[in-house]
Amino acid sequence: MPAQLSWGPFTIQTGLLAVIAAAVAAIFAVRLLSRLYGAAAKEAADYWQNAAFIVMLVWKFGHVLFAPAVVWQRPLALIVMNGGTRELLLAVAAAAVYVLAKIRRGRLPLPLFLDLSAFGAVAAVFVYACIDRETGAATSLPWGLTVSDPEYRYHPVSAYSMIVAAVVAALLWMRRGAAGSGELARIASLYMGAGMLLVSFWDVPAPTYWLLSAFQWRALALAAVGIIFSARVHNKGERS
Numbered sequence: 137m138p139a140q141l142s143w144g145p146f147t148i149q150t151g152l153l154a155v156i157a158a159a160v161a162a163i164f165a166v167r168l169l170s171r172l173y174g175a176a177a178k179e180a181a182d183y184w185q186n187a188a189f190i191v192m193l194v195w196k197f198g199h200v201l202f203a204p205a206v207v208w209q210r211p212l213a214l215i216v217m218n219g220g221t222r223e224l225l226l227a228v229a230a231a232a233v234y235v236l237a238k239i240r241r242g243r244l245p246l247p248l249f250l251d252l253s254a255f256g257a258v259a260a261v262f263v264y265a266c267i268d269r270e271t272g273a274a275t276s277l278p279w280g281l282t283v284s285d286p287e288y289r290y291h292p293v294s295a296y297s298m299i300v301a302a303v304v305a306a307l308l309w310m311r312r313g314a315a316g317s318g319e320l321a322r323i324a325s326l327y328m329g330a331g332m333l334l335v336s337f338w339d340v341p342a343p344t345y346w347l348l349s350a351f352q353w354r355a356l357a358l359a360a361v362g363i364i365f366s367a368r369v370h371n372k373g374e375r376s
Contacts, residue, residue, distance in 0.1 A: 151218055154268035155195065159188045161258035161263040169255050173315055180249045183238050184256060187231040193297050194230050198223035219348075235370070247318035254324035255308050261328070263300035269294040272339040291338040300331030318365065326362025 166184045168175035198219045200207060208218075219227070239246055271281050272291035280289025304327045308320050333355035342349035348356065 137210065149216075149218065150268055152196070154264045155192060155218075157267055158260035158264040159192050162260035163188055165259035166252045166256040169252055169312060169315065172312065173233040176244060176248060177252065177315070179242065180252050182242055183235055183244070183249065184252060187235050188348060190231045190234055191224075194227035195219040195223050198226050201226070247321070248316040250318055251315040251320035254321040255305070255312075258305045258308060258324055258328060262298055262305065263289075265294040265297040265301065270339075273341065275338070287346050293335055293339045296335040297332065300328065300335060304328050304331065322362055322365035324362075325358050326366060329357070329359025329362060333359060 161182075163185045166181045170181035172279055196219060199217055202222070213316065235249065239249060270293055271283060271369070272293035274280075275289050275291050277289065277291075279292065281292050304324055307323055307327065311319060311323060314320065333352055336349065336352045336355060339351075343351065
C-alpha cells in the first residue's frame with residue numbers, strides 16, 4: 137500500500153486515513169449496537185464517541201508532549217507527522233481516564249460499556265486492515281501477494297487480520313442479546329487476542345523480548361483477559 141493517497145490536489149497519509157476511517161467505523165458500530173439497549177447504551181455510545189476522538193487527537197499530536205520544540209521549529213510537522221506506539225498507548229490511557237471518570241460520575245454499568253467497546257474495536261480493526269494493507273513474511277502459497285518482483289510472494293497479513301475481525305464480529309452479533317453482561321467483551325478479547333497472535337507468526341519478524349515480539353505479547357495479554365473472564369464465568373456457573 138502506498139504511504140500516501142492522492143485525489144487531484146489532495147493528499148493524505150494512508151496511515152492517517154486508516155485511523156480516521158477505523159474511528160468512524162467504531163463509532164458507527166457502537167451506535168448501531170446501542171440502539172438495541174435503551175438510554176444507558178446510548179449514553180455509553182456518547183462516551184465511546186468522545187473517547188474515540190480523544191484517541192485520534194492524542195495519537196496524532198501526542199509527539200508534541202515529548203518534543204515540544206517542534207511547535208516553533210517545524211510547525212508544519214504537526215500536520216505531517218503521526219504518532220507511534222508510544223503516542224497510541226498515551227492516547228488509550230487518556231481515553232480510559234475520561235471514560236472511567238464519566239462512568240463513575242454517571243453510574244453507567246461498566247459491563248455494558250465494555251461490550252459496546254468490544255464491538256466497536258473489532259469493527260475498527262477490520263476497517264484499518266482494509267485500508268492500510270501490509271504484507272508479511274515470504275511465502276510460496278498461491279494467495280501470497282507480490283510487491284515488486286513477481287517471483288516472490290508475501291503473506292497478506294492485513295487480509296488475515298480482516299478475516300479474524302470478521303469472524304469475531306459475526307460471533308459478537310450472534311451474541312448481541314448478551315450485551316450488558318460483559319459477554320461480548322470476553323468473546324472479543326479471547327478470540328481477537330488469539331487470532332491476532334496467530335496472524336503475527338506470518339508477519340515480518342520483529343525484535344523479540346522473552347521469545348515473543350511486542351505485538352505478540354499484547355495479543356497474548358488480550359487473549360489472557362478473555363481466558364480470565366471465561367474462567368470467572370465458568371466458576372460462577374458452577375456455584376449457581
